Amino acid sequence: MPSRFLLRPSTLLGLLILLFSGAAAARDWFVAPNGSDSWNASGSINAPFASISRAFWSGYAGPGDTVYVRGGTYWLNAPQWVSVGGAAAAPLTLRPYPNETVILDGAGLPATGPAVLTVLASHVIVDGFTVRNSTGIGIQIWPDSTPAENVVIRNNTVHGCQKSGIFIGHKLDQTTTGVRNIQITGNTLYHNVQENRARTWTSNWHPALGILYSQDVSVHGNRVYENYGEGISVMQSRRIGVSRNVVHDNYSVNLYIDGGAETRHEANLVYSTGQTDYFRDFYHTPGKVPLPASGIQIANESWPEWTTPIMAANNVIINNIFIGNRAALSYGNYQNGGGLKSLRFAFNTLYAQVETALQVDPDTHSDNEFSNNISVQIDGVPHTWLSGDVSGFRFHHNFWSGGAPQPVARSASDQYGDPSFNRPGGYTAADYILLPGSPAVAAGQTLTGVSQDYFAKSRQTPPSPGASESLELAYNTLIDHYYMAILGRAPDAGGRAHWGNEALRMQIAGVDVQEAFRVMAGWFFRSPEYLAKQTGDEQYAADLYRTFFNRQPDSGGLSFWVGQLAQGMPRSLVLYAFLFSPEFTGYMQNLLGNTGSRSEVYAVVDFYRGFLNRLPDSAGLDYWLGRFRAAQCQGAAAINAEVDTISRQFIASAEYVQRNRNNSDYVADLYYAFLRRGAEPQGFQYWLDQLNSGALSRDQERLALLQSPEFQGRVQQIIQQGCLL
Known part of the structure; x- marks a missing residue:
């Protein structure tokens, strides 16, 4: 027998151990709108449960299992609970069935305001739901008597909730946090905190995304916008990473640190577009107008139920972009106060804040650094509002445009002038790239712990101030x-x-x-x-x-x-x-940083590169993107139709015809345009033989590659990007 078919002794022993150990294999469970929650329901694909909670009764879903929820709208009259978890090497996953959309509607929940979906257990993944209209919170992690650890909340869309869209946290006793090692990534939260829609409350509204009594949490790559509470709020928690989120047009504060310690807010895009529906009347004084939310605000509110409240300290705010907020950075001395302690605010880009770029109430401040930032103010709006004793701050290597800050915020290492942003006033990170020849290039000072810029590109030596290098x-x-x-x-x-x-x-x-x-x-x-x-x-x-x-x-x-x-x-x-x-991808990533595009942008560029061997001209890029994005607002069928039509139009264009591609070239072009790779030898030969033998026409072969699972996976990514118009 050929040796490649022999099992090694160690492999055979491992199989025997598994065979006789009684270890249960991972299992799939199913929930469907037409399912049943009866005591003898099986939860199979043909006899699904009716509710998510039913899948977690004792003896059902467990470590390594996946609970698939079939497509449809679930009009809930009871909250759903994930009461059983997985294991470190075998998490339990709750997600929609592939290629199906699941909407969990909480409008019918009790008026007491429970969450639509609550995770009580550890080692759980919640992936890909639309949650809406909760009378309380959308998705929450809120354990009972034992911690909830290693939970992932990702790729969900939550909107229209009376309270938070996503909220995590719980204290097990007066000193112990109950939520640890959590990932909240790729979610979209909007139009939540409806409890404060009238904007008449003076306090106690919920944040759109809240972290309370938690530690070691990553909040990454989320979109949080147009909510009637703070955007992302870190409260009484430690070691929270808030990175690469887009947070805009929320109420009062976009990013809030309330008694948060050792947090790192990095590479977030934070702005106000001037939507007055989300402005707050901060002063309640005649002649004072409502204002947009602050970019990031730090305070120490009162938490009497916490024996020793955490005080905000040792926080890092780097590589962020703040546009049009009330202030980019604000400190409030209300309630517990205590001052800013060991804050590093560095390498941020601040553009056109409405009231001031930096506002700090008087308090006992110590060991704070404000450096390597670019602040651009327009129409005479001041850069700084600093009062009281500011000896606890060190300002250096900042670039100021539109006037100078208060004398206490100046240093001999500062620069003044126009930083030459790519397209100032816009709301994308690319708008604030430094153009070639910018006087800000290399005008900063290297800081320990800041090796990359907003785009994850290596910092130069010396670095440029602001969020991105030229x-x-x-x-x-x-x-x-x-x-x-x-x-x-x-x-x-x-x-x-x-x-x-x-x-x-x-x-x-x-x-x-x-x-x-x-x-x-x-x-x-x-x-x-x-x-x-x-x-x-x-x-x-x-x-x-x-x-x-x-x-x-x-x-x-x-x-x-x-x-x-x-x-x-x-x-x-x-x-x-x-x-x-x-x-090569790694080489470019190290050199150029993380400059990723939306999926429809990749598709258009791939068609230009694969079929025409060139970059898109600007007018062509706008035209084809306009077509894709119109289809994205119409749904999956429209996107599939446009992919078919647009690829056919590229191949039928005079520019492609004039390239005079032979069959080998044509196969290579299809791989390049549709699959973003070269062909494996067997695949290339197969498709070439189909053309050479006449078994398929060129258009039939185009359709075959277009309908391949590999390319359809890319189409799904375009669909999932959602409507941008």
């Missing part, structure tokens, strides 16, 4: 590398400027700039200058290694690719394999 140096590094590795020469000034401007144009348009450099590499390898070198297959493969892996080829890898080329694989397919390799 990308000019990174662009030029990669452009110069392409010239040397592919063409064997240094770039001419005109060529470097052209490609740098193209990369910047894509970045400004909201396109992942890494896509620009992928297109650029393809163009270099197909340029007349490179083709004139008439490289053989071995030299071509070696050039790919040097370009994309920045090293000489290993003998095994070189032999493999030369063999593929000798067997007829087009050079373009080999190029695509290198372009999308993890090694």
Whole structure:
């Protein structure tokens, strides 16, 4: 018997242990609108439960299991509970059935205001629901007598709730937090905290996303907007990371630290668009108008039920962008007070705050740093409102535009002038990239613990103040590398400027700039200058290694690719394999940072690159994105129809026809445009044979790739991005 079919003794022993240990295999359970919660219900796909709570009765869902909720709207008259958890290596997952939408409507819940869905247990994942109209909270983690740990709340949309959209926390006694090691990621929360819709309350409304009596929590990649309470509030909690969230147009405060310690608020986009429906009347004084929420506010409110309340201290606020808020950073000395302690506010971009950029009430402050920020104020609005003893602050290496701050906030290391933002006044992070030639470039000072910017790109030495570095140096590094590795020469000034401007144009348009450099590499390898070198297959493969892996080829890898080329694989397919390799992606990520796009943007750029071998022109990009985004507002069927129509139009265009692609090239183009990769040898040969034999026409083959599970997964991502218009 061939050795590859033999089980090693250790493997056989492991199987025997599993066989006789009685370990239960993970199981799927099902909930459906037409299900039954009777005592003898099985919870199978053909005999589902009627409610989520029923799946967690004793003896049913447990560690490693998945509870699938079938599509539909569940008009709830009782709150739902996840009362059984998983295990560290086998979490329990609650999610909609694949490709189905589940709406949990809480309008019929008791007026006492319970949550629609409460997680009581540990090692649980709640993924992908729409929760709406709760008489209380949407989704909460609120354990009883034992902690809830290692819970993930992700990819949910919560709106229209009377109280919070998502709320976590519980104290087990007067000193012990009950919620630990939690991830809240990829959720969208809007139009919550309806209890304060009239905006007449003076206190005690809920936040849209609240963390209370918790520790070691990550709040990452959420969208929180247009809620009648604070956006994201950290209360009486430690070691909370709030990162890469978009938080805007909430009531009173967008990001709130109320007795939070050791928090890190990083790379958040926080702004007000001027929607007065969410403004607060802070002063209740004739002549004073309501104002938008503060960007981030710190205070120490009273918590009498907590034996030793946590005081705000050792908080880090870096790489954030604040636009049009009441103030970017505000400290209030109300209730417990106590002052700002060991706060680091650094490398933030502040643009056009309405009342002041920095507002600090008088108190006993100590060991606070305000450095490496860019603050732009317009129409004479002051940069700072500082009163009382401010000896507890150290200001340095800030860049001020639109006047100077109060003397106590100035330092000899400051700069003044126009920082040359890409598109100031907009509401995207790309609007605040520093343009080439900005006087802010390299005007900062390196700080320990701040190695990346808003886009996760490495900070330069010396760094630039504000949330993002200028990308000019990174662009030029990669452009110069392409010239040397592919063409064997240094770039001419005109060529470097052209490609740098193209990369910047894509970045400004909201396109992942890494896509620009992928297109650029393809163009270099197909340029007349490179083709004139008439490289053989071995030299071509070696050039790919040097370009994309920045090293000489290993003998095994070189032999493999030369063999593929000798067997007829087009050079373009080999190029695509290198372009999308993890090694090259990691290289670009380190150089350019995290510059990801929405899924429909990738699709349009892929069609341009795959079919036309170029970057989209600005008008074309806007046109095709407009078509995709109109379809996103109409639903899945419209998106699938547009994917079909748009790809057919690209292939039928005069520009593509004039490329005169043979069948091999055509197969490569389909892989490149639809699947974002080169073809595996067997797959390439299969599709090529289909064309050469006449079994499929080119359009039939296009449809086959379009309908493939791999590409349909990308279509699902476009659908899930939702309506942007």
